Amino acid sequence: MSAVExxxxxxxxxxxxxxxxxxxxxxxxxxxxLGPNGAGKSTLIRLVSGQLRPSxxxxxxxxxxxxxxxSVAAHLGLVPEEEGFPPRVSGKDWVCFLLRLxxxxxTESSQRAEHTLEEVRLDTVAHRPVSxxxxxxxxRLKLAQAIAHHPDLLILDEPxxxxxxxxxxxxxxxxxxWGNKGHSVLVxxxxxxxxxxxxxxxxxxxxGRVLASGNVHDIRRLIDAHPHRVRLSTPTPKILAAQxxxxxxxxxxSFSEEREQVELETKEPERFYxxxxxxxxxxxxxxxxxxxxxxxxxxxxxxxxxx
Amino acid sequence: xxxxxxSRAAVVAQWTFEKLLWSPRTMVMASVTLFPVALxxxxxxxxxxxxxxxxxxxxxxxxxxxxxxxxxxxxxxALFYSSGIVVDEAENGxxxxxxxxxxxxxxxxAGKMAGSLALQIAIFLPSLVLCFYVAVAPSGFQEVGSRFxxxxxxxxxxxxxxxxxxxxxxxxxxxxxRPVLVGLIFVFGWQAAAxxxxxxxxxxxxxxxxxxxxxxxxxxxxxxxxxGERPSAxxxxxxxxxxxxxxxxxxxxxxxxxxxxxxxxx
Amino acid sequence: MPLxxxxxxxxxxxxxxxxxxxxxLARFQMLSLLKQRRxxxxxxxxxxxxxxxxxxxxxxxxxxxxxxxxxxxQSLWRDFLSQQVSFLLVILVALYAGSGSIASDLxxxxxxxxxxxxxxxxDYLIGKCLPxxxxxxxxxxxxxxxxxxxxxxxxxxxxxxxxxxxxxxSILAYSLWLAAYFCLMVLAISSLSRSRRLAAVGFVxxxxxxxxxxxxxxxxxxGQAPAYLSLIGASVDVADLxxxxxxxxxxxxxxxxxxxxxxxxGVGIIDRRLRSSEVAT
Numbered sequence: 001m002s003a004v005e006x007x008x009x010x011x012x013x014x015x016x017x018x019x020x021x022x023x024x025x026x027x028x029x030x031x032x033x034l035g036p037n038g039a040g041k042s043t044l045i046r047l048v049s050g051q052l053r054p055s056x057x058x059x060x061x062x063x064x065x066x067x068x069x070x071s072v073a074a075h076l077g078l079v080p081e082e083e084g085f086p087p088r089v090s091g092k093d094w095v096c097f098l099l100r101l102x103x104x105x106x107t108e109s110s111q112r113a114e115h116t117l118e119e120v121r122l123d124t125v126a127h128r129p130v131s132x133x134x135x136x137x138x139x140r141l142k143l144a145q146a147i148a149h150h151p152d153l154l155i156l157d158e159p160x161x162x163x164x165x166x167x168x169x170x171x172x173x174x175x176x177x178w179g180n181k182g183h184s185v186l187v188x189x190x191x192x193x194x195x196x197x198x199x200x201x202x203x204x205x206x207x208g209r210v211l212a213s214g215n216v217h218d219i220r221r222l223i224d225a226h227p228h229r230v231r232l233s234t235p236t237p238k239i240l241a242a243q244x245x246x247x248x249x250x251x252x253x254s255f256s257e258e259r260e261q262v263e264l265e266t267k268e269p270e271r272f273y274x275x276x277x278x279x280x281x282x283x284x285x286x287x288x289x290x291x292x293x294x295x296x297x298x299x300x301x302x303x304x305x306x307x
Numbered sequence: 308x309x310x311x312x313x314s315r316a317a318v319v320a321q322w323t324f325e326k327l328l329w330s331p332r333t334m335v336m337a338s339v340t341l342f343p344v345a346l347x348x349x350x351x352x353x354x355x356x357x358x359x360x361x362x363x364x365x366x367x368x369x370x371x372x373x374x375x376x377x378x379x380x381x382x383x384x385a386l387f388y389s390s391g392i393v394v395d396e397a398e399n400g401x402x403x404x405x406x407x408x409x410x411x412x413x414x415x416x417a418g419k420m421a422g423s424l425a426l427q428i429a430i431f432l433p434s435l436v437l438c439f440y441v442a443v444a445p446s447g448f449q450e451v452g453s454r455f456x457x458x459x460x461x462x463x464x465x466x467x468x469x470x471x472x473x474x475x476x477x478x479x480x481x482x483x484x485r486p487v488l489v490g491l492i493f494v495f496g497w498q499a500a501a502x503x504x505x506x507x508x509x510x511x512x513x514x515x516x517x518x519x520x521x522x523x524x525x526x527x528x529x530x531x532x533x534x535g536e537r538p539s540a541x542x543x544x545x546x547x548x549x550x551x552x553x554x555x556x557x558x559x560x561x562x563x564x565x566x567x568x569x570x571x572x573x
Numbered sequence: 574m575p576l577x578x579x580x581x582x583x584x585x586x587x588x589x590x591x592x593x594x595x596x597x598l599a600r601f602q603m604l605s606l607l608k609q610r611r612x613x614x615x616x617x618x619x620x621x622x623x624x625x626x627x628x629x630x631x632x633x634x635x636x637x638x639x640x641x642x643x644x645x646x647q648s649l650w651r652d653f654l655s656q657q658v659s660f661l662l663v664i665l666v667a668l669y670a671g672s673g674s675i676a677s678d679l680x681x682x683x684x685x686x687x688x689x690x691x692x693x694x695x696d697y698l699i700g701k702c703l704p705x706x707x708x709x710x711x712x713x714x715x716x717x718x719x720x721x722x723x724x725x726x727x728x729x730x731x732x733x734x735x736x737x738x739x740x741x742x743s744i745l746a747y748s749l750w751l752a753a754y755f756c757l758m759v760l761a762i763s764s765l766s767r768s769r770r771l772a773a774v775g776f777v778x779x780x781x782x783x784x785x786x787x788x789x790x791x792x793x794x795x796g797q798a799p800a801y802l803s804l805i806g807a808s809v810d811v812a813d814l815x816x817x818x819x820x821x822x823x824x825x826x827x828x829x830x831x832x833x834x835x836x837x838x839g840v841g842i843i844d845r846r847l848r849s850s851e852v853a854t
Contacts (some may be wrong), residue, residue, distance in 0.1 A: 049403075051568075071409065076407060082403070086401055087330070088329070100315070100407065101315050102408065103409065332771060342782060353607075367793075370789075371789060374792075383778060393838075395768075398768055398770075486770075
């Protein structure tokens with residue numbers, strides 16, 4: 001059973017369409033939710049976390065409707081995008097209180113809170129009011145309250161926002177580790193190159209619809225409208241370029257003798273790689289490096305989202 | 308009993324009570340509830356310096372209770388705290404944390420309402436008792452002793468009244484975006500206007516039943532002029548309890564169905 | 574043929590002056606208020622006493638012998654305007670239009686953005702005051718003048734104006750005084766909180782709490798307590814001064830002084846709060 005299932009889910013805010021007939025299934029590991037502002041990411045997160053009801057369709061988390069459902073909430077941890085803490089409360093008190101809502105006694109809540117705050121490196125400031133925390137500390141506190149009860153599904157809405165580079169790195173490592181433990185993690189972010197460090201499984205959204213979901217490379221392969229770009233480093237770019245001209249499936253070639261590079265576009269990347277290998281052997285052409293500048297998340301995002 | 312106190316609703320109630328108790332806004336409200344005590348002090352000073360005063364100590368306490376404590380202080384307390392039960396969490400941005408916990412919406416709101424109500428009573432009753440002692444004690448211990456049952460009844464009426472107002476404002480706070488305005492119109496508009504409208508209309512106010520329960524015989528003539536004939540104590544208590552229970556239940560119902568779209572869209 | 578320069582160029586035109594900036598802020602707030610149906614309903618409801626007074630004027634004109642006690646003189650306008658306060662209509666309008674005015678900006682961080690523009694603190698304050706003044710004047714000055722025009726329209730001669738030539742000025746002055754007073758009071762309280770709701774309750778506590786205190790003081794002192802103990806009482810008490818009517822005691826002047834001091838204190842509180850927001854937090 002998937003952790004999260006959405007079946008033809010739509011959600012309106014008055015006349016504004018937040019989500020449009022979304023079908024989605026999420027299992028264990030880290031899944032990244034990507035899309036520009038207004039794509040519907042936060043709406044989807046609120047539906048999955050049980051804060052909103054769908055206008056139509058079904059949302060199932062661990063097989064149940066998550067809206068106002070304590071039994072689903074017991075297995076859920078949410079790191080919301082908004083910053084919100086009660087005034088004049090210490091970090092530990094806040095985590096303790098939320099743990100007590102999970103049914104833990106006061107002693108166990110206290111111990112769990114201390115342990116979790118140590119895990120997110122807030123142990124030295126646990127007794128200080130949250131209002132004195134820096135932005136990064138608050139983000140870590142949000143994470144602490146979400147994981148203190150060891151949820152099976154962790155949802156993070158823009159967890160990297162406001163973090164410095166070190167903090168972002170730590171958060172990414174932490175998210176990956178949580179996913180590697182077999183838990184389900186759904187993370188929404190705008191920072192593409194950092195999402196790539198977290199996972200290759202993405203759900204790409206725009207204007208309330210899911211444009212693509214799955215592995216980044218698989219998605220890239222399916223985008224026929226944009227041929228793949230391949231960049232080759234070779235000491236003989238002119239000769240290589242001349243040889244490649246005869247290849248079927250090549251849309252364009254450019255080369256630079258100064259940079260010792262050949263760059264081409266092809267709609268059949270797999271076939272091209274095979275032919276290149278044969279060419280290099282038969283014609284004794286040296287290729288130092290081969291890269292694909294657009295076989296990445298940014299390219300997928302750009303090709304699918306931008307008009 | 309232990310199971311109740313360890314229940315999640317009790318956890319929420321305790322958290323709500325503790326966090327509100329030591330907040331700056333409670334300091335402000337506590338000073339408001341001291342209005343009647345301040346008046347009692349002024350009364351005592353006036354009597355002590357030989358100024359002509361038209362009341363006995365207990366008479367003064369009766370008037371203050373009937374004209375300041377119950378019609379103004381009690382509803383303002385309830386409006387201040389109960390209307391913000393959900394709104395404050397939404398404004399602080401803490402609502403997503405609460406509604407995504409394994410606690411039913413009923414328990415969550417019941418806990419918050421219980422904590423808030425307990426705090427309102429904890430703020431109001433000491434003011435009432437203090438006002439009584441400041442006003443009546445100089446008349447002698449015998450006077451205090453003989454009037455003490457009245458104070459106890461006043462305290463009971465206060466709890467009923469605060470519970471009724473609290474329920475109304477909790478429901479308004481859950482159902483409306485601007486509960487303060489509607490609450491003010493109800494307390495100081497509708498309830499005030501109802502004194503001028505004869506007949507059944509007066510029965511559609513909380514003040515009508517509260518005033519009828521006040522055990523201050525000296526005021527009943529004046530109060531009857533304003534509020535019409537008193538209903539029986541049993542009827543008044545039943546109506547106030549019903550108002551309290553029904554409005555709290557409506558608040559819970561409204562909250563159970565509410566969705567929270569948050570402040571940021573993406 | 575020269576290529577067109579598309580690089581950055583400084584604006585070399587004329588920038589608009591301070592009044593236009595103030596108006597931009599005020600207009601923004603006014604439009605957002607006017608879009609709210611509840612506000613429009615409240616404004617309409619606040620005109621009901623004016624319609625009742627209009628009926629009174631009509632009856633007094635049509636049946637002067639039958640209702641000799643409904644004489645129309647300047648005390649009608651004094652009573653009407655002061656009752657707009659004592660019936661809490663002005664308070665409700667000020668509450669709705671102003672309680673969240675500065676509090677919301679403090680909460681959202683918009684205040685820092687406003688003050689980072691070429692907008693002084695005074696510009697900001699005036700921009701915040703204007704919509705509130707307009708709202709209060711809409712339920713005091715406008716109905717007051719409308720009643721005056723209605724009365725004059727029903728009159729064969731304008732004896733009221735010949736007997737009370739200062740009446741229009743009195744209506745204007747008293748309305749402006751009330752508007753300025755309640756505007757500054759509610760904005761001062763709004764500046765003390767980051768929550769619209771708490772600011773509203775705070776304003777109500779001040780207005781109605783002081784009035785309850787005044788009521789109790791009246792009882793204790795056999796009706797001798799000064800009206801300036803109450804925010805509402807003071808604003809009703811000064812009406813006699815504006816309309817040139819005899820006051821029973823000197824408390825009207827006392828109320829005027831107290832109201833002035835409160836307005837100055839209100840400006841001081843707002844200025845202090847606006848200053849503190851300029852320091853990085």
